[in-house]
Amino acid sequence: MTSPNRERITEALSTVIDPADGKTIVEKGMVQGIDIHDETVNVMIAVDPERGASLEDLRLAAERAVANVNGVTTARVALTAERAKGASAPAQGGHSHPHSHGHTHGAERPAPQAGQRPQGAAQKPLELPTVRSIITVASGKGGVGKSTTSVNLALSLAAKGLKVGLLDADIYGPSLPRMMGLRDAKPTHSDKEGKMVPPSAFGIRIMSIGFLVDEEQPVIWRGPMAMGALEQLLRDSDWGELDVLVVDMPPGTGDIQLSMAQRVPVTGAVIVSTPQDIALLDARKGLNMFRKVNVPVMGLIENMSYYKCPECGHIDHVFDHGGARKAADELGVPFLGEIPLDLKIRLGADEGKPIIHTDPDGEHSRAYTAIADKIAAAIDERVGPKSAPKKSLFPKISFR
Numbered sequence: 001m002t003s004p005n006r007e008r009i010t011e012a013l014s015t016v017i018d019p020a021d022g023k024t025i026v027e028k029g030m031v032q033g034i035d036i037h038d039e040t041v042n043v044m045i046a047v048d049p050e051r052g053a054s055l056e057d058l059r060l061a062a063e064r065a066v067a068n069v070n071g072v073t074t075a076r077v078a079l080t081a082e083r084a085k086g087a088s089a090p091a092q093g094g095h096s097h098p099h100s101h102g103h104t105h106g107a108e109r110p111a112p113q114a115g116q117r118p119q120g121a122a123q124k125p126l127e128l129p130t131v132r133s134i135i136t137v138a139s140g141k142g143g144v145g146k147s148t149t150s151v152n153l154a155l156s157l158a159a160k161g162l163k164v165g166l167l168d169a170d171i172y173g174p175s176l177p178r179m180m181g182l183r184d185a186k187p188t189h190s191d192k193e194g195k196m197v198p199p200s201a202f203g204i205r206i207m208s209i210g211f212l213v214d215e216e217q218p219v220i221w222r223g224p225m226a227m228g229a230l231e232q233l234l235r236d237s238d239w240g241e242l243d244v245l246v247v248d249m250p251p252g253t254g255d256i257q258l259s260m261a262q263r264v265p266v267t268g269a270v271i272v273s274t275p276q277d278i279a280l281l282d283a284r285k286g287l288n289m290f291r292k293v294n295v296p297v298m299g300l301i302e303n304m305s306y307y308k309c310p311e312c313g314h315i316d317h318v319f320d321h322g323g324a325r326k327a328a329d330e331l332g333v334p335f336l337g338e339i340p341l342d343l344k345i346r347l348g349a350d351e352g353k354p355i356i357h358t359d360p361d362g363e364h365s366r367a368y369t370a371i372a373d374k375i376a377a378a379i380d381e382r383v384g385p386k387s388a389p390k391k392s393l394f395p396k397i398s399f400r
């Protein structure tokens with residue numbers, strides 16, 4: 001069998017017509033990326049954000065065209081809406097977010113209106129039969145250290161002997177490949193039909209849109225497309241048997257966070273916040289969102305809580321420390337712990353060597369481990385101990 005190449009995939013995509021004007025998607029320059037890995041082909045098609053939701057037929061037609069190319073066993077096509085130069089952010093769901101530059105920390109996404117259901121939410125729930133529990137790590141705004149926390153918690157849970165997977169749901173700014181030292185990794189083809197085997201690091205399987213698109217290329221996803229991409233990552237990955245899948249959510253409380261909570265049987269959410277008041281306000285918003293969709297909030301983590309001088313041991317509360325504990329008390333959710341602001345944590349995250357791996361017995365790692373212990377206990381409480389059969393956890397949805 002001949003293996004697929006770019007020319008043959010492009011040729012196949014040249015048969016796909018955009019119904020808006022009868023021109024082919026290749027002719028219109030909509031084919032943005034073709035990634036060929038053995039017999040698996042991933043294609044990105046750039047579309048006008050306004051038309052995103054109506055182009056599912058076009059996406060399927062492109063997927064069929066690629067699947068028909070000789071040598072292709074798995075074809076995946078995702079729609080993406082790239083921001084035009086100088087255009088303002090879309091009304092819902094996305095921001096330009098290349099991780100290594102132009103990071104829009106603090107940018108907040110609009111909260112959904114009460115009673116508004118994200119598109120796609122009416123479909124049937126996603127089933128992940130081999131995954132015992134799913135923990136989402138969320139934050140009200142960007143840049144609070146949610147990804148760093150997700151990575152170190154995942155490693156801490158794995159160090160306890162649990163089988164752990166990590167999903168980078170932050171499709172706007174995927175950072176887990178870098179943080180886990182997997183910048184150049186790619187998923188491989190699984191024996192299980194149509195599935196990808198996520199790359200592994202530190203004994204953890206990781207899936208991220210960052211493996212499929214160029215990290216440097218700013219991509220804007222509209223809500224329904226974003227959820228579609230995320231569902232593909234979740235559903236088409238061969239996770240194997242997992243005790244816990246840690247999901248690094250995109251920041252904010254927009255459609256994608258709501259859809260995720262509705263479509264996926266989330267065991268519990270953990271909210272990361274920095275001590276500043278404004279961030280705490282955002283954390284409250286996140287908390288309220290999870291409450292609306294009846295996802296149990298396992299607790300709040302205060303990140304960059306304090307700075308301890310490595311020379312003299314003096315503790316400096318750079319920001320107004322203690323706010324998250326107070327907010328947790330007021331809101332009636334557990335306070336899970338504090339993580340200090342520390343250069344080693346930052347360097348570890350940025351260099352793909354998480355501190356739990358490089359300094360497992362250090363003070364900072366102990367802070368993560370203590371939080372992971374609480375999360376593991378909360379999982380057992382919710383889904384039963386490891387040997388017990390998994391309880392159904394689908395949240396009941398109610399909008400107040």
Ligand SMILES: Nc1ncnc2c1ncn2[C@@H]1O[C@H](COP(=O)(O)OP(=O)(O)OP(=O)(O)O)[C@@H](O)[C@H]1O
Binds near residue numbers: 143303340350
């Ligand atoms: N406890 C910490 N001490 C020092 N630096 C930290 C700490 N936590 C996170 N950082 C650093 O802060 C920056 C932002 O962290 P991270 O990417 O984890 O945030 P995020 O909330 O996931 O951001 P976004 O939501 O925008 O993707 C990174 O450079 C990271 O290394």
